[in-house]
Amino acid sequence: MSELRIRKRPKYLDLFSIMFSLPLPGVLSIFHRVSGVGLFLVLAPLLWLFQASVTSPESFECFVRVAAHPVTKLLFAGLIWAFLHHFCAGIRFLFIDLDVGVDLAAARRSAAIVFGVSLTLTALICWRVLL
Amino acid sequence: MINRIVVGAHYGLKDWIIQRATAVVMAFYSIFIVAVFLALGPADFEVWRSIFANGPVKFFTFLFALSLFYHAWIGVRDLWMDYIKPVSVRLTLHVLTILALTGYTAWIAAILWRL
Ligand code: HEM
Numbered sequence: 001m002s003e004l005r006i007r008k009r010p011k012y013l014d015l016f017s018i019m020f021s022l023p024l025p026g027v028l029s030i031f032h033r034v035s036g037v038g039l040f041l042v043l044a045p046l047l048w049l050f051q052a053s054v055t056s057p058e059s060f061e062c063f064v065r066v067a068a069h070p071v072t073k074l075l076f077a078g079l080i081w082a083f084l085h086h087f088c089a090g091i092r093f094l095f096i097d098l099d100v101g102v103d104l105a106a107a108r109r110s111a112a113i114v115f116g117v118s119l120t121l122t123a124l125i126c127w128r129v130l131l
Numbered sequence: 132m133i134n135r136i137v138v139g140a141h142y143g144l145k146d147w148i149i150q151r152a153t154a155v156v157m158a159f160y161s162i163f164i165v166a167v168f169l170a171l172g173p174a175d176f177e178v179w180r181s182i183f184a185n186g187p188v189k190f191f192t193f194l195f196a197l198s199l200f201y202h203a204w205i206g207v208r209d210l211w212m213d214y215i216k217p218v219s220v221r222l223t224l225h226v227l228t229i230l231a232l233t234g235y236t237a238w239i240a241a242i243l244w245r246l
Pocket of ligand 1: 032036037039040041087093209210
């Protein structure tokens with residue numbers, strides 16, 4: 001068992017003061033985590049809705065009624081954003097894992113692209129599907 | 132100062148790879164299923180149901196769900212490991228997460244294979 005001495009660095013983990021001064025890739029990253037957890041938490045309701053939508057004409061009616069409710073639409077809007085952010089940011093992480101776009105300028109640029117693409121798609125899908 | 136002990140076992144590497152592999156599966160399926168929706172246009176019940184009753188689509192939907200649940204297991208487990216310090220609480224949450232995801236796996240299989 002060998003020991004690896006890592007260079008001295010300040011250990012500063014005050015979450016609340018870090019949170020409000022994060023650079024864009026940091027914001028992207030924390031939203032990636034938040035969106036992943038959000039998606040996990042709604043898996044059961046989503047499975048229920050999917051089941052209702054495919055099982056029978058009657059359950060489909062029920063699905064349509066639930067899906068048409070304004071509160072559901074609001075939740076859907078949040079979920080669509082969560083999925084698209086997680087999706088786009090996830091693909092960005094996969095490229096970074098492959099050593100593509102690791103340097104600071106490229107990472108900042110790709111973070112901005114992720115926000116641009118995911119927010120635009122969210123707006124587009126909400127407009128076309130929910131309204 | 133951080134002294135990191137380096138040991139030979141590659142703890143977590145397998146999970147790290149699986150989380151990425153499942154992410155790739157989900158990304159491809161998402162694009163595929165959205166393309167199907169766009170190609171078919173607004174769907175009534177029969178059309179909607181027939182998408183998922185189709186053999187290959189059913190198969191890939193199930194693969195997507197398996198990937199999702201495995202991916203979510205690794206992601207959520209990492210989350211408990213990061214934020215939940217008391218071992219008893221953490222292990223309880225691990226078990227509950229596994230139980231939920233195992234249940235979802237059976238549930239999605241039941242939904243799809245009743246179609
Ligand atoms: C196309 C779909 C998806 C892609 C491309 C994707 C990609 C990724 C990647 C690359 C990671 C690792 C991030 C890291 O370690 O820094 C990750 C983490 C995670 N994913 Fe996904 N994911 C997808 C869908 C989902 C879905 C549907 C869920 C819902 C349950 C989910 C839940 C999570 C969670 C909880 C984490 C852990 C977050 C963290 O550790 O910060 N993912 N995802």
